[in-house]
Amino acid sequence: MVIFSEPHGPDGRDLQGHWVYAPLGELQVTGAGAYVVCHACGDLLTHISAAHLSRHDLTPSAYRQRYRLPAHLPLTSPAARARRTAVGNRRWGPAGDLRTPVLTRAHAYRAEVEARAHQRATELGYRDLHDCVRQLYRDQGQTLPEVALMLTISRRVLLRLLDEAGVARRDARFKAGRAQKKSDAV
Numbered sequence: 001m002v003i004f005s006e007p008h009g010p011d012g013r014d015l016q017g018h019w020v021y022a023p024l025g026e027l028q029v030t031g032a033g034a035y036v037v038c039h040a041c042g043d044l045l046t047h048i049s050a051a052h053l054s055r056h057d058l059t060p061s062a063y064r065q066r067y068r069l070p071a072h073l074p075l076t077s078p079a080a081r082a083r084r085t086a087v088g089n090r091r092w093g094p095a096g097d098l099r100t101p102v103l104t105r106a107h108a109y110r111a112e113v114e115a116r117a118h119q120r121a122t123e124l125g126y127r128d129l130h131d132c133v134r135q136l137y138r139d140q141g142q143t144l145p146e147v148a149l150m151l152t153i154s155r156r157v158l159l160r161l162l163d164e165a166g167v168a169r170r171d172a173r174f175k176a177g178r179a180q181k182k183s184d185a186v
């Protein structure tokens with residue numbers, strides 16, 4: 001299946017010889033917003049996930065780069081994105097959420113930080129914040145400061161997210177505070 005010839009070679013491959021199934025520089029949306037088209041295989045997906053891209057030996061950022069998509073373009077269909085945002089807000093709770101009326105100021109701030117980080121994680125193509133920190137830190141081997149910076153969260157928040165995600169830490173120096181609870185064995 002060859003869909004686009006511009007600006008590729010006449011046989012529908014790009015200059016590196018990869019087949020390209022959707023226009024470069026944009027995410028093709030179909031099914032009234034329900035699906036996006038994977039540039040690498042033509043599949044219709046609600047979300048071009050990191051797991052899906054691993055089948056093409058690509059990370060979300062390598063995918064964006066190869067197909068000339070903006071660095072922060074969400075790889076999620078508009079319909080799915082709206083659903084995820086709603087789910088994320090339930091899970092991570094925007095500040096002032098009526099379901100948690102006794103939030104202290106610190107809690108409200110933390111919820112706001114996490115909601116923003118969750119949004120960022122989904123925009124980067126991850127299922128949620130836990131999935132994101134798990135993949136960046138454990139699977140891609142990024143450092144704590146790198147992951148924290150990418151999500152604009154503090155190291156403390158990141159450590160808690162890693163604990164919640166069941167990811168063991170690589171470096172004992174960053175072991176969080178007094179709760180010396182050993183995270184799961186590697």
Ligand SMILES: [Zn+2]
Nearest residue numbers: 038040041043
């Ligand atoms: Zn694909």
